[in-house]
Amino acid sequence: MSWGPLLVNLGVTAVAVTVMMLATFAYAMRTRVHAIMDTVWGLGFVVIALVSFLLSSGPGVGVAGRRALVLVLVTIWGLRLSADQRIRAVAAAGARVSPLARPRQSG
Numbered sequence: 001m002s003w004g005p006l007l008v009n010l011g012v013t014a015v016a017v018t019v020m021m022l023a024t025f026a027y028a029m030r031t032r033v034h035a036i037m038d039t040v041w042g043l044g045f046v047v048i049a050l051v052s053f054l055l056s057s058g059p060g061v062g063v064a065g066r067r068a069l070v071l072v073l074v075t076i077w078g079l080r081l082s083a084d085q086r087i088r089a090v091a092a093a094g095a096r097v098s099p100l101a102r103p104r105q106s107g
Contacts, residue, residue, distance in 0.1 A: 042081035049074035
């Protein structure tokens with residue numbers, strides 16, 4: 001068994017996720033909306049699955065149906081995870097902001 005393809009896949013996916021997370025971090029720093037980091041990290045799984053799917057294509061490399069099934073299942077899971085984190089972030093922001101938005105009662 002050759003470790004070369006596995007190491008290439010590991011390196012490429014690590015670079016892809018690092019670029020995605022650094023771009024998101026730069027956006028979060030610029031907009032001061034840091035809750036987006038929790039939302040985006042779930043998409044990292046989708047990026048890893050997509051890059052692995054693309055790198056594993058070729059003649060005699062894996063079963064195409066199995067590779068596609070893994071890609072679809074990880075994509076569904078990653079999108080669900082990101083959506084769940086986004087819903088929680090919005091709810092938490094609403095809970096933090098609403099007491100501040102209420103007018104003070106004098107007296």
